[in-house]
Amino acid sequence: MKAVKVFGRPRSMFDVKTHYCPGCTHGIVHRLVAECIDELGIQDRTVGVAPVGCSVLLYNYVNCDMYEAAHGRAPAVATGVKRVRPDLVVFTYQGDGDLASIGTAEIVHAANRGENITVIFINNGIYGMTGGQMAPTTLPGQRATTAPSGRDPKLSGYPIRMSEMLAQLEAPGYIARVTVVQPRYVLKAKEAIKRAFQVQMAGKGFSMVEVLSTCPTGWGLSPNESLKRVVEKVMPYYQLGEFKNVEL
Amino acid sequence: MGKVLMKGNEVFAEAAIQAGCRYFFGYPITPQNEIPEYMSRRLPEVGGVYLQAESEVAAINMIFGAAATGARVMTSSSGPGISLMQEGISYIAGAELPCLIVNVMRAGPGLGGILPSQSDYFQATKGGGHGDYRLLVLAPSTLQEAADLIYVSFDLAEFYRNPVMVLADGFLGQMMESVEFRKVESGVTPPDPREWAVGYAKERGKRALIKSLYLNPEELERHNLKLKAKYDAMREREIRFEEYMLEDAELMLVAYGTCARIAKTAVKELRDKGVRVGLFRPISLFPFPYEQIYVWAERVRRIGVVEMSTGQMLEDVLCAAARRCPVEFYGRVGGMVPSVAEVVEFAARL
Numbered sequence: 395m396k397a398v399k400v401f402g403r404p405r406s407m408f409d410v411k412t413h414y415c416p417g418c419t420h421g422i423v424h425r426l427v428a429e430c431i432d433e434l435g436i437q438d439r440t441v442g443v444a445p446v447g448c449s450v451l452l453y454n455y456v457n458c459d460m461y462e463a464a465h466g467r468a469p470a471v472a473t474g475v476k477r478v479r480p481d482l483v484v485f486t487y488q489g490d491g492d493l494a495s496i497g498t499a500e501i502v503h504a505a506n507r508g509e510n511i512t513v514i515f516i517n518n519g520i521y522g523m524t525g526g527q528m529a530p531t532t533l534p535g536q537r538a539t540t541a542p543s544g545r546d547p548k549l550s551g552y553p554i555r556m557s558e559m560l561a562q563l564e565a566p567g568y569i570a571r572v573t574v575v576q577p578r579y580v581l582k583a584k585e586a587i588k589r590a591f592q593v594q595m596a597g598k599g600f601s602m603v604e605v606l607s608t609c610p611t612g613w614g615l616s617p618n619e620s621l622k623r624v625v626e627k628v629m630p631y632y633q634l635g636e637f638k639n640v641e642l
Numbered sequence: 643m644g645k646v647l648m649k650g651n652e653v654f655a656e657a658a659i660q661a662g663c664r665y666f667f668g669y670p671i672t673p674q675n676e677i678p679e680y681m682s683r684r685l686p687e688v689g690g691v692y693l694q695a696e697s698e699v700a701a702i703n704m705i706f707g708a709a710a711t712g713a714r715v716m717t718s719s720s721g722p723g724i725s726l727m728q729e730g731i732s733y734i735a736g737a738e739l740p741c742l743i744v745n746v747m748r749a750g751p752g753l754g755g756i757l758p759s760q761s762d763y764f765q766a767t768k769g770g771g772h773g774d775y776r777l778l779v780l781a782p783s784t785l786q787e788a789a790d791l792i793y794v795s796f797d798l799a800e801f802y803r804n805p806v807m808v809l810a811d812g813f814l815g816q817m818m819e820s821v822e823f824r825k826v827e828s829g830v831t832p833p834d835p836r837e838w839a840v841g842y843a844k845e846r847g848k849r850a851l852i853k854s855l856y857l858n859p860e861e862l863e864r865h866n867l868k869l870k871a872k873y874d875a876m877r878e879r880e881i882r883f884e885e886y887m888l889e890d891a892e893l894m895l896v897a898y899g900t901c902a903r904i905a906k907t908a909v910k911e912l913r914d915k916g917v918r919v920g921l922f923r924p925i926s927l928f929p930f931p932y933e934q935i936y937v938w939a940e941r942v943r944r945i946g947v948v949e950m951s952t953g954q955m956l957e958d959v960l961c962a963a964a965r966r967c968p969v970e971f972y973g974r975v976g977g978m979v980p981s982v983a984e985v986v987e988f989a990a991r992l
Contacts, residue, residue: 438844443707453851459840461710462853464733467703470695474707474715477691478665479841500703503696 404428406437406457413451417610417617420448420516422574423583424455427487427514430588431458434595440483441475443468445497447489448523449516466497469504472511483594485512490531491521494554501560508565508599512590515556518607519628526612530554533631538612553631557604561637567598569638573606573629575621586636598640606632645822650815651676653785654718654744654808655684657792660823663714663742664690667704669697669723672756673812674746677718698723702730702743709739710852712835714796718744720812721762722753724770731805732771735869736854740799740832742792743777744808746815749950749977757977758812758900763954766809767928774866776873777807778880779927783902785819790826791925798880800832802872809927811950813900813979829879877929885934887913888920893992894938896922896959897948901980905948908985919989927955935962944992945969948985950978 403409406428414420431437437458444452446465453460459482463471468486476484493501493515504511520538521527528538528545531553535544545553557571568590572583583605590601606628608620615623648656655677658666666681678694685692695701701717708715719727724745734741745766749759766779778798782788788810795806836842840850856862884902887909888894897905902923912919922938924931939945944967947956956971963969972988974980 439841441840450855453853457849459843459850460852461707461840462737462855463706464703464729467699467706467730470700470703471707473693473700474665474667474704474709475711475840476707477693477704478708478711478713478715482841499696500700503700 404432406431408455408457410454412455414448415611417608417620419574419605419607422580423514423516423605423607424452426574426580426584426587427485428456429584430591433588434591436483436591439481440485443471443484443486445486445488445492446523447492449487449489452487466492466495467500468492469497469500469509469511469513473504473509476509476511480510483591485514485591487514488516489522490515490517490519491529494530494556501556505560505566505600505602506563508567510594510597510599512594513600513602514587515602515604516607517604517632518609518612519553520609520612522609522612526609533627555632557602557637560602566600566602566638567640568593568601570636571604571606571632571634573624573634575606575608575624592642593640596642598642645820647818647820648785649676649818650785650788650810651746652680653789653821654792654810654815655680656823657789658716658742659684659688661714661793661796663716663796664688665708665713665715666690666692666717667695667701667708667715668717668719669695669701671720671723673748673815674718674720674744676815677744677746698726699730702727702734705741706730706734706737706739709734709741710737710840710850712839716742716744718746720746720748721750724762724765728771731777732773732775733854734805735775735777736773737852738803739805739852740796740803741805742795742799742808743805744810747809747811749975755977756812758950758979759975759977760811760899760901760950761954761975762809763927763949763951766807767930775869776928777805778802778876779807779809780882781809781898781925781927782814783899783923785814785817785821788814789821789823793826794828797828797830797832800835801828801830802876804872809899811900880926881929881931881934882925883931883934884923884925886921886923888922888938891918891920892943893917893919893989894922894942894945895919895948895985895989896924896935896945896955898924898927898955901948901950904980904982905985907982908989911982911986912989917989924955930958930962932958932962935959936964936966939963939966942967946989946992947971948980948988949973950980951975
């Protein structure tokens with residue numbers, strides 16, 4: 395019987411090992427982005443912007459024009475590219491320390507201008523690259539190296555729900571929250587990412603997909619426990635769903 | 643195009659448009675607001691884009707994004723805003739992208755005031771942001787010179803793949819003078835941006851990677867040394883200065899920008915009184931004309947530096963003069979501009 399290849403590496407992904415920790419979901423999301431780029435046939439006109447964070451090295455994995463950017467500034471960088479070259483498909487890939495803390499001004503105003511870009515927002519509730527410090531998305535009671543007794547909302551406020559916040563704005567075309575901790579969620583996440591790119595390609599304005607992700611190293615949990623934690627602890631606070639979905 | 647009477651800030655903007663700049667990202671701050679205002683009206687007329695950013699931090703990152711497409715892009719601000727841009731300027735220099743930044747200096751530190759000053763000299767010429775980099779810094783002293791320097795600045799930025807800063811001040815930004823917008827030779831031929839810019843992956847057969855991150859120290863050292871080689875090439879080729887009535891001078895004033903205009907008038911008055919004084923005017927502040935000043939330091943009796951600061955360019959002049967002759971200083975600060983009479987009196991004391 396002739397062997398038929400039914401599963402392979404997306405063309406938009408380099409054939410290399412990633413530097414991510416075991417159980418980290420960055421690899422899955424990278425792959426979903428690359429699959430969408432392949433399926434939409436846009437590899438040679440896609441530009442990615444990855445700011446500071448574990449995924450700043452995204453350019454080693456996704457094969458398209460890429461920028462490495464300063465912490466939090468990716469939406470401004472993407473704005474600059476897109477305003478000069480509206481024919482390019484521009485996406486940012488940002489973590490929660492980046493997007494929900496140091497980069498809040500840039501993300502709010504890019505969304506509010508209806509900047510025709512796509513944002514992939516990785517929310518794992520912690521600063522991974524710097525070693526597990528508290529993020530604005532860290533859940534109450536969750537421990538971090540800068541919240542050794544767990545996040546105290548009296549001291550640090552409550553976790554920010556960025557998708558809901560940005561969905562209050564008029565301009566955005568698509569905002570959704572997904573996760574990738576089980577295969578069925580992975581399929582939904584891919585649909586959302588593809589939809590976000592399609593919204594941009596149709597010129598319908600700002601699109602963002604928030605992906606609830608893991609950080610086993612930062613959380614001090616095994617890969618399996620991390621996946622379970624997302625379902626049991628994270629998803630109840632950050633509900634999955636579409637908050638904006640413009641008609642195409 | 644004949645001569646037109648225009649306000650300085652509008653001259654800076656129109657000169658950039660004449661040079662092919664079609665993209666401007668900025669944020670309001672006095673005393674440079676006429677630049678974004680002019681751009682918001684003019685750029686759509688020539689098929690360009692003006693966008694008001696949410697902050698100077700965002701504006702310079704929009705420049706970072708836009709510059710990597712190979713387009714001619716510009717931003718402008720004044721001291722406090724330029725401070726906010728330093729992070730982005732460092733990234734732009736690190737990623738070797740061309741752009742023009744105009745600083746219409748106002749008095750500091752902190753919020754300071756909105757009147758003219760030259761107190762951002764250190765920030766402009768010694769890096770400004772983090773890391774080991776330089777900007778090519780040009781300091782006009784008339785609006786005609788500003789128009790000419792801005793015209794060539796884009797060629798220079800693209801040739802060296804480095805940000806260029808035009809260092810003006812509130813005086814130049816707010817004054818009016820007659821100007822002719824004309825083609826000026828830059829002396830360099832920039833490469834076709836399609837060789838390196840984003841958005842040409844298909845025709846180039848190779849993607850673009852815009853970055854300043856090198857985690858391997860050997861790689862980063864190579865990158866730093868490559869940048870240094872560019873700065874050395876600028877030191878070799880891009881030093882600009884003016885010598886005024888120096889041939890037989892015993893005293894030499896050194897001033898740039900607005901202070902040089904004032905010093906020039908003072909030199910004329912002193913010459914009428916028979917004082918053998920001349921003016922050395924650095925036009926490029928990086929690269930700085932150290933060698934040229936050293937040659938004069940061996941010939942003149944004394945050097946007098948005039949600045950609207952407490953002595954910033956002074957440090958470079960001291961370094962250049964290398965103790966060959968005494969160097970004195972006169973500065974006004976806080977938005978106060980030295981008068982011709984003050985400079986005459988200062989020179990007479992030398």
